[in-house]
Amino acid sequence: MKIGKYSLGIGDRFGHQGEAQLRAIIKAAAAGVDIVPVWNKSNREHSYIHSKPTDTRIEADAAVKALSYSGDYYVDADHINLSNVSGFIAASDFFTLDVASKIGTASDDEQIAAFVASSRKYSGILNIPGIPHPFEVSELLLVSIAGKFLAAIAEAGHIYNFIKGQKGADNFVTEVSMDEVETPQTPVELFFILKMIAEQGIPVQTIAPKFTGRFNKGVDYVGDVAQFSREFEEDVLVIDYAVKEFGLPEILKLSVHSGSDKFSIYPAIASIINKYDKGIHVKTAGTTWLEEVIGLALAGGEALALAKQIYKSALDRQEELCAPYADVIDIKQDELPSATEVDQWSSEKFANTLRHIPGHADYNPNFRQLIHVGYKIAAEQGVKYTDLLTEHHLLVGSCVEENLYERHLKRLFGLNL
Ligand SMILES: [Zn+2]
Numbered sequence: 001m002k003i004g005k006y007s008l009g010i011g012d013r014f015g016h017q018g019e020a021q022l023r024a025i026i027k028a029a030a031a032g033v034d035i036v037p038v039w040n041k042s043n044r045e046h047s048y049i050h051s052k053p054t055d056t057r058i059e060a061d062a063a064v065k066a067l068s069y070s071g072d073y074y075v076d077a078d079h080i081n082l083s084n085v086s087g088f089i090a091a092s093d094f095f096t097l098d099v100a101s102k103i104g105t106a107s108d109d110e111q112i113a114a115f116v117a118s119s120r121k122y123s124g125i126l127n128i129p130g131i132p133h134p135f136e137v138s139e140l141l142l143v144s145i146a147g148k149f150l151a152a153i154a155e156a157g158h159i160y161n162f163i164k165g166q167k168g169a170d171n172f173v174t175e176v177s178m179d180e181v182e183t184p185q186t187p188v189e190l191f192f193i194l195k196m197i198a199e200q201g202i203p204v205q206t207i208a209p210k211f212t213g214r215f216n217k218g219v220d221y222v223g224d225v226a227q228f229s230r231e232f233e234e235d236v237l238v239i240d241y242a243v244k245e246f247g248l249p250e251i252l253k254l255s256v257h258s259g260s261d262k263f264s265i266y267p268a269i270a271s272i273i274n275k276y277d278k279g280i281h282v283k284t285a286g287t288t289w290l291e292e293v294i295g296l297a298l299a300g301g302e303a304l305a306l307a308k309q310i311y312k313s314a315l316d317r318q319e320e321l322c323a324p325y326a327d328v329i330d331i332k333q334d335e336l337p338s339a340t341e342v343d344q345w346s347s348e349k350f351a352n353t354l355r356h357i358p359g360h361a362d363y364n365p366n367f368r369q370l371i372h373v374g375y376k377i378a379a380e381q382g383v384k385y386t387d388l389l390t391e392h393h394l395l396v397g398s399c400v401e402e403n404l405y406e407r408h409l410k411r412l413f414g415l416n417l
Helices: 018-030 043-049 053-066 109-118 139-167 187-199 225-246 266-276 287-299 301-316 318-328 339-343 347-354 365-372 375-381 383-391 393-413
Strands: 006-010 036-042 074-080 094-098 124-126 135-137 173-177 204-208 253-257 280-283
Touching: 006 018, 006 074, 006 393, 018 036, 018 053, 018 393, 036 043, 036 053, 036 094, 036 280, 043 074, 043 375, 053 074, 074 173, 094 139, 109 139, 135 139, 135 187, 139 173, 139 187, 173 253, 187 204, 187 225, 225 253, 225 266, 266 280, 266 393, 280 393, 287 301, 287 347, 287 365, 287 375, 287 383, 287 393, 301 318, 301 339, 301 347, 301 365, 301 375, 301 383, 318 365, 347 365, 375 383, 383 393
Parallel strands: 006 036, 006 280, 036 074, 074 094, 094 173, 173 204, 204 253, 253 280
Antiparallel strands: 124 135
């Protein structure tokens, strides 16, 4: 299986917005850009929602059927490892091997020495075609890169081989992810990581490094956009060179685990992939759930009351809800509206505060991030929440579609802005 040039990791915590998201993809195709939808859901999400990987497959298949969509699509076992991959085997045909937690795990001296020896042809001054400045690769740097990443990539090899044994090599797409760490991988590290991946025999099609800057959940990028662009461009060129040097799949492309809504770096991504005519995979899972809350707020009545209830409970249970996301949220306490304040809000005020329109007077990223991590509260509401989604599916679906098309796809793929 070979994934198309442009692909989008779409997400749907409660499994109700498959069609709405696919409508945005179909709209982009009509505008001239073919994007492969990849339904992704991590083990963590499944455990909070009490859903199963097969539910994601059912949702994707149903949406594809309902809209008579004839393009490729995938179901991603997102951020899996050896301990939880087996539950995803049957339903998924895209696997994101998450080896971030193994970065820095010690490898034995012999393996390190072997890697350094086989990398010697790249030591000294390393020129990557297209990158104007050479990289200095010392023996010490090679030892340090091997020490940091060999064990992690060996782990990716174990996971890949397990999946291959279960599904057969040609029946799935492989991504390797290392994004959930604090320290970004440099372009030169990425080059040697790709060498290790090739040596493990992993036919990687998408690779998700940690990029520079903060990728907080559901809000815009925080960091130096110019530096991001520089590194992103170098990563693209590193991949190009690594594909040729190490015999990796030609399709290999960067995967940006965006945490959603990284609007300020979308134009940089768009211009660099255009410049080099490269593909891209962007995961933008979380916003769908927020659009559901926006849609419910706009519906008014009982649905607005539930949207407010979700916020108020999230406010009470902040510590618990934020803990698993500590590294990817920045909530300013004194900018969170109080429960009594929110109680007074109209549908529009609530929706405008939550909806991500940078520069809108009501938009509050702190409010947005807190609701973002509060999906557990909606999950606890069970059918009360999902029945309201069903009741207001037209309104909610239009919010989901508009968000994905207008705010994401248009910016990412330069569609008639
Ligand atoms: Zn990720």
